[in-house]
Amino acid sequence: MAKSISCHDAGKDCGWSANAPTEEELMVVIEEHVKAEHKEIELTPENVANIKTLIKDI
Numbered sequence: 001m002a003k004s005i006s007c008h009d010a011g012k013d014c015g016w017s018a019n020a021p022t023e024e025e026l027m028v029v030i031e032e033h034v035k036a037e038h039k040e041i042e043l044t045p046e047n048v049a050n051i052k053t054l055i056k057d058i
Contacts, residue, residue: 001058002019003021003022003058004058006018009054012038014038018033023055031043
């Protein structure tokens, strides 16, 4: 089942969203977006775990 997430899901005022076939592939895209657009967010293990709770099946 494909996976989906958006910054809106995380409460951010950002129109970004992404889909990927797997959670692992989606996490790569999320990490790239966070590093490029949300430099204030540190991708700690705790933050990554929180992000993963926001991923939806599509």
